[in-house]
Amino acid sequence: MIRLENLTKVFDTPKGAVVAADHINMEVPSGEICILLGPSGCGKTTTLKMINRIIRPTSGKVFIDNQDTTSLDTQTLRRNIGYVIQQIGLFPNMTIEENITIVPRLLGWNAKKYKERARELMHMIALEPDAFLKRYPSELSGGQQQRIGVARALAADPPVMLMDEPFGAIDPINRAVIQDEFIKMQKELKKTIMFVSHDIDEAIKMGDRIAIFRDGHLVQYATPDELLAAPQDNFVESFLGEDRALKRLNLIKVQDVINSEVETVTQQDSMETALSRIDRSGYQHAIIMVNEQRQPTGIIPRSVAQVSKGRCHDHAQQVPAIVNINDDLRKAVSLMLANDITWLPCVDDNNQLCGHITQRAMTHHLGARFRAQSGNTAPTAPLTEE
Amino acid sequence: MEWIQYAISNIDVLITRTLEHIALVGLAVGIATLTGVPIGIAITKNERLAKNVLYLASIIVTIPSIALFGIMIPVLSIIGHGIGYVPAVIAVLLYSQLPIIRNTYTAINNVDPALREAARGIGMSQNQRLQKVEIPLAIPIIMAGVRTAVVLNIGVMAIAAYIGAGGLGTFISRGISQSDPRQLVLGAIAVSLLAVIVDYALLYLQKRLTPKGMTTLPAAD
Amino acid sequence: MPIQSMNGMLRVLLLIAAFSLGVWGHASGVIDEFLFYLPDVQFLAVEHLWLTAISGALAIIVAIPLGIVLSRPSMARWAESAMQVLNIGTTIPTLAVLALSMSLLGIGIVPAVFGLFVATLLPITRNTYTGLKGVSPALKEAAAGIGMSPAQRLMRVELPNALYVIFAGIRTALAINIGTVPLAFLIGAGGLGELIFTGIDLYDPVMMLAGAIPTAILAILVDALIALIAFVIVPRGVNPARKARA
Numbered sequence: 133m134i135r136l137e138n139l140t141k142v143f144d145t146p147k148g149a150v151v152a153a154d155h156i157n158m159e160v161p162s163g164e165i166c167i168l169l170g171p172s173g174c175g176k177t178t179t180l181k182m183i184n185r186i187i188r189p190t191s192g193k194v195f196i197d198n199q200d201t202t203s204l205d206t207q208t209l210r211r212n213i214g215y216v217i218q219q220i221g222l223f224p225n226m227t228i229e230e231n232i233t234i235v236p237r238l239l240g241w242n243a244k245k246y247k248e249r250a251r252e253l254m255h256m257i258a259l260e261p262d263a264f265l266k267r268y269p270s271e272l273s274g275g276q277q278q279r280i281g282v283a284r285a286l287a288a289d290p291p292v293m294l295m296d297e298p299f300g301a302i303d304p305i306n307r308a309v310i311q312d313e314f315i316k317m318q319k320e321l322k323k324t325i326m327f328v329s330h331d332i333d334e335a336i337k338m339g340d341r342i343a344i345f346r347d348g349h350l351v352q353y354a355t356p357d358e359l360l361a362a363p364q365d366n367f368v369e370s371f372l373g374e375d376r377a378l379k380r381l382n383l384i385k386v387q388d389v390i391n392s393e394v395e396t397v398t399q400q401d402s403m404e405t406a407l408s409r410i411d412r413s414g415y416q417h418a419i420i421m422v423n424e425q426r427q428p429t430g431i432i433p434r435s436v437a438q439v440s441k442g443r444c445h446d447h448a449q450q451v452p453a454i455v456n457i458n459d460d461l462r463k464a465v466s467l468m469l470a471n472d473i474t475w476l477p478c479v480d481d482n483n484q485l486c487g488h489i490t491q492r493a494m495t496h497h498l499g500a501r502f503r504a505q506s507g508n509t510a511p512t513a514p515l516t517e518e
Numbered sequence: 519m520e521w522i523q524y525a526i527s528n529i530d531v532l533i534t535r536t537l538e539h540i541a542l543v544g545l546a547v548g549i550a551t552l553t554g555v556p557i558g559i560a561i562t563k564n565e566r567l568a569k570n571v572l573y574l575a576s577i578i579v580t581i582p583s584i585a586l587f588g589i590m591i592p593v594l595s596i597i598g599h600g601i602g603y604v605p606a607v608i609a610v611l612l613y614s615q616l617p618i619i620r621n622t623y624t625a626i627n628n629v630d631p632a633l634r635e636a637a638r639g640i641g642m643s644q645n646q647r648l649q650k651v652e653i654p655l656a657i658p659i660i661m662a663g664v665r666t667a668v669v670l671n672i673g674v675m676a677i678a679a680y681i682g683a684g685g686l687g688t689f690i691s692r693g694i695s696q697s698d699p700r701q702l703v704l705g706a707i708a709v710s711l712l713a714v715i716v717d718y719a720l721l722y723l724q725k726r727l728t729p730k731g732m733t734t735l736p737a738a739d
Numbered sequence: 740m741p742i743q744s745m746n747g748m749l750r751v752l753l754l755i756a757a758f759s760l761g762v763w764g765h766a767s768g769v770i771d772e773f774l775f776y777l778p779d780v781q782f783l784a785v786e787h788l789w790l791t792a793i794s795g796a797l798a799i800i801v802a803i804p805l806g807i808v809l810s811r812p813s814m815a816r817w818a819e820s821a822m823q824v825l826n827i828g829t830t831i832p833t834l835a836v837l838a839l840s841m842s843l844l845g846i847g848i849v850p851a852v853f854g855l856f857v858a859t860l861l862p863i864t865r866n867t868y869t870g871l872k873g874v875s876p877a878l879k880e881a882a883a884g885i886g887m888s889p890a891q892r893l894m895r896v897e898l899p900n901a902l903y904v905i906f907a908g909i910r911t912a913l914a915i916n917i918g919t920v921p922l923a924f925l926i927g928a929g930g931l932g933e934l935i936f937t938g939i940d941l942y943d944p945v946m947m948l949a950g951a952i953p954t955a956i957l958a959i960l961v962d963a964l965i966a967l968i969a970f971v972i973v974p975r976g977v978n979p980a981r982k983a984r985a
Contacts, residue, residue: 580958581959584922584936584951585931588939591939673831677832687834714827
């Protein structure tokens with residue numbers, strides 16, 4: 133857990149005092165990633181760097197796991213916080229192994245232990261230890277270097293990590309890959325992470341919570357979905373972009389919007405049965421046909437059922453598209469648009485039909501969160517400042 | 519401070535020797551520029567040749583000047599110029615090659631490839647590119663090389679007094695041989711001041727020659 | 740490759756030149772005269788190297804800590820003016836440095852070593868300072884961020900990354916040093932300059948060459964030695980002379 137209390141930084145410049153961070157209060161629960169987001173010069177980096185005293189706070193306190201860090205000496209504090217910076221900052225005079233074991237060596241681990249740890253870390257970041265440990269940073273690609281940077285920060289298994297635009301210097305394709313790898317790693321490691329970014333999409337993808345900064349103030353602190361659903365003011369709204377409703381599609385899973393009541397026919401049913409079930413359920417276009425395991429195998433369009441006789445099996449058409457209940461709404465919308473349809477059958481991991489999702493239901497869901505926001509008292513309520 | 523009185527009473531000798539010093543270094547570095555710059559440009563076309571030329575030039579600079587004089591005197595005495603300003607000028611000429619060739623080569627090689635492509639794109643020939651784009655951009659760096667050469671060789675020319683080349687080193691050599699601290703200190707201070715002043719003057723020139731908009735001054739070495 | 744054939748031709752020419760030089764030398768008795776100076780050359784070369792070794796070692800011992808101190812952030816206010824002074828210092832010709840040293844300390848080994856020391860000190864201090872200042876701020880921040888103490892940052896990160904530049908300074912400085920040692924004879928310190936200057940005074944070409952050629956060879960050898968030491972000592976990851984594996 134990281135808690136900031138009235139954390140403030142005032143820089144003395146020739147043009148007078150500049151308040152880079154003004155009484156920042158926030159708390160990141162253990163195991164969560166908090167993204168500090170905002171335009172350049174908003175105070176997000178200053179706030180981050182005050183936590184490990186790369187920048188000395190003018191006033192205010194930093195608590196880590198409820199311990200006031202003011203009492204810790206700077207080096208002890210820093211050795212217990214993983215630190216990743218945009219420029220990576222691998223030491224070019226050291227091999228990869230020396231780089232990632234630097235903190236364990238500073239902490240006095242024995243050689244056997246830290247060498248073992250190096251191999252473990254390399255597996256964690258999906259780089260072959262034998263191929264890389266003895267090489268130098270200049271021999272690696274940018275993406276590989278940044279993975280090593282993350283490994284170095286994780287080396288002594290610190291409970292807390294600070295990351296300053298860690299993936300900012302990597303090309304978009306590699307960045308997405310590294311982000312995914314990192315999310316996967318975090319699911320197991322459950323570090324408490326503060327992460328500076330200026331990229332709203334990265335923030336939504338990586339963050340459990342997002343803190344929006346402006347002119348040294350913390351403007352809004354909320355989960356990504358809350359933030360997109362209910363931006364606090366015009367600044368946040370314009371920062372998030374006019375397509376913020378679309379961005380929410382990434383955050384909502386099909387199972388959140390699914391309608392689990394769905395009529396079906398079996399392969400043995402007659403076409404009359406199909407037509408009567410379509411009419412009874414009020415479906416406009418078609419009905420799904422399933423097999424014995426309740427896996428969708430085809431659809432019977434209404435127009436076909438009206439004019440044909442015999443068993444469904446003989447008249448069924450291919451299912452145009454199916455989504456998994458764990459997919460996000462972005463994929464569902466994309467499938468609907470691509471196939472020119474307004475609903476999709478939904479299946480679970482065993483490919484069994486468990487419901488359907490409609491365009492209307494999605495629109496309603498997105499709107500509902502927005503309407504309910506005013507009275508929201510959910511446990512994830514934003515912890516904004518006064 | 520006897521040396522100041524000595525300087526004042528011998529002001530005409532001081533001026534003559536200073537001018538002599540400047541003239542000899544100026545002449546030699548001038549010729550060196552005329553040879554070094556074309557060589558520097560020529561070797562940009564061939565990396566291997568460039569490596570060899572620069573290596574050779576750096577070996578020459580490593581040879582101590584007095585040793586170079588000692589080697590040249592017997593050779594030049596065959597044509598009757600063993601002692602005097604000729605070996606001194608040749609030595610300066612040789613020592614100047616490295617800074618001038620190296621800086622020219624680096625400057626031309628470091629011209630932004632995008633600029634070069636743009637020049638090609640608007641239809642400039644290779645010679646036009648060299649004249650209109652590459653050399654103008656390289657001039658400040660070449661100047662820096664010339665400056666290095668001049669400052670280095672003001673020192674070399676001082677030593678050349680021992681082989682009869684004249685210049686401010688004569689005060690030092692006489693000061694030592696006649697155990698005259700006035701001449702010794704005057705020579706040392708005069709030649710030091712000359713080096714420092716010329717260094718600053720050429721730095722000023724180098725800045726003036728830098729095209730507006732190119733603010734970064736590349737290092738001399 | 741035209742260059743390769745040029746190199747080959749150069750080698751053949753050199754062989755021919757060396758051979759004819761040998762024939763001429765033998766015929767004219769120059770070689771016998773050289774051999775006459777051999778004991779002198781040996782003695783003076785050792786003296787020559789001692790002067791370089793003592794003044795060079797002293798300069799390195801003083802210059803590197805001085806450069807380190809000047810590069811510390813707390814010295815930032817003084818450092819730039821100090822560098823200005825050092826830069827002016829390096830433009831002063833070495834003969835003038837020796838002459839001034841003599842006018843202060845008189846004749847002998849001590850003023851010679853002192854003069855050589857000053858001439859060697861400046862480039863090393865300057866390169867130590869610029870080398871350390873040139874270490875990327877990102878590296879220093881990373882080193883601080885993972886909890887290194889200031890001393891650890893200096894020893895493990897800053898110095899190793901500045902080492903290549905520092906060695907370049909040592910190389911330049913020792914080239915200046917060994918090139919100035921012959922002049923040290925003028926203020927009474929011995930070395931191979933004795934043969935060169937006496938040869939000039941007596942107009943004895945063989946004596947001149949007996950001093951000049953070993954002086955030149957020593958200078959080139961010392962330069963190569965420093966280059967070799969730098970090649971070995973500077974870590975591979977920050978050593979441009981050692982090609983990184985792709």
